[in-house]
Amino acid sequence: MSSEDALRQSWPPLRLTAPALVALGFLVIPLVAVVLRVPWSSFVSDLASTGARNALWLSLVTSSISAGLCLLFGVPLAWLLARTQFRGRSLLRAAVTLPLVLPPVVGGVALLLAFGREGLIGRWLDTWFGVTIPFTAAAVVLAQTFVALPFLVISVEGAFRASDERYDDAAATLGASRWLTFRRVTLPLAMPGVFSGAVLSWARALGEFGATITFAGNFPGTTRTMPTEVYLALNSDPGSAIALSMVLILVSIVVLSLLRERWLTGVSV
């Protein structure tokens, strides 16, 4: 046994393990509490109710579209941040990360003021095309994309930075255009980061509540997503709220295990 192994296997100091256990308990106990309170006898009927089915379906569809939009627009933005030099780039990065720390309700208010019927851009959408966004499923997607996009951009930008830029240079030397280099070299190398970014942004979109209820409102089948359903069910039918929470916890666990598998095995596509 080497001395490093011996060091690793000795009892860890209490001043580290004690707070670590507190942290662990704090994170895990509330979830265990949900599991313990799930009304298993009515679990299936709670989930089969029209309201729950509509909300689950709407959540799955909108968060998938949001994750798609994040990929479509976020990957190019991440590339811009990682591979180009221009003045004000750090300012741009700060602007991109802002929604990450912004309270989602504030995001919802901002979206209303931008894309609402009387909003900065929404006003013209209404006048020119007769399109109004609030209270539609499109508003749900916008709200989710707004909060989820930074997750994807940060994750993918990190992956672009971590992959060796000399491969890009080699491709350029061989005569590849920047677009071809991006498509055949940069993107494939960053694929694990793109994958985990997509999953993270999808999960964030699935859990979105504050911006959604502020900007998109709440109507069954159009804008009432799972988190809103849970929030409202808690007022009228706590059992059903717990059952719905259980489903969201299960989905999150599946997502995390997908991510871990990718990270641990380091598979790149």
Place this chain on the structure above:
Amino acid sequence: MIGPGWHTSAVLALCMTFALSACSGDSRTKLTVFAASSLTEVFGRLEQTYEDRHPGVDVVISYGSSSTLADQIAQGAPADVIATADEQSLSSLARAEALVAAPQRFATNTLAVVTPPDNPAEITAVADLTGTDFVICDPSAPCGAGAEEVLRHSGVTADPKSLEPDVKSVLAKVTLGEADAGIVYVTDAQAAGDDVVAVAIDAEHNVINSYFVAAVRDTSGADDAAAWIALLTSRAGRSVLTDAGFGVR
């Protein structure tokens, strides 16, 4: 082995946690009131009156949907008094023996349609709501249950665009111009002033909402809770309520 430094920081962290929850630096005793959103203006004024009369008391009011507030108290939220826009939210608390005495009715309210000042959809009656972008409260809140009844009485079968979590959110969607109309309490319409135009709902189609108040059992502020309810039902309290558009008795 835990060094003294660790102790100090742990104690400090705990102290900070408690200081935060006890609203640090204020030696006044605290009276916590949970109130339906539609009571915002009235309770704001009564808070002033109460604190003027009882300088040693800091009144803290939390507004929300009646059902949410009742649920929070059932879950152990530290409220001394709860005032709701319906009887139902309180009756579950009464059944659970969480209240000092039976809930007391102290005011009534009715609903009105509000539109943005320019009334883009030219709404002059509830029946005009069909085909417009209108919003109401979620039926789990008293204002939503009432609004659904008004729509039914008026023969409006069109769906609202959104079921907002409480009455102030409905008002916000209208004042921001995002909805053509909303159904709120007449008192909210009055409080919003020039930000909205109120369209009265005729009495035969309208509903009357009763407001109830009760003191919560086993709180440290029992005397102040009783005094708050006394103020609310006093002549002064009633005049604040009528000024705001509520009915009393």
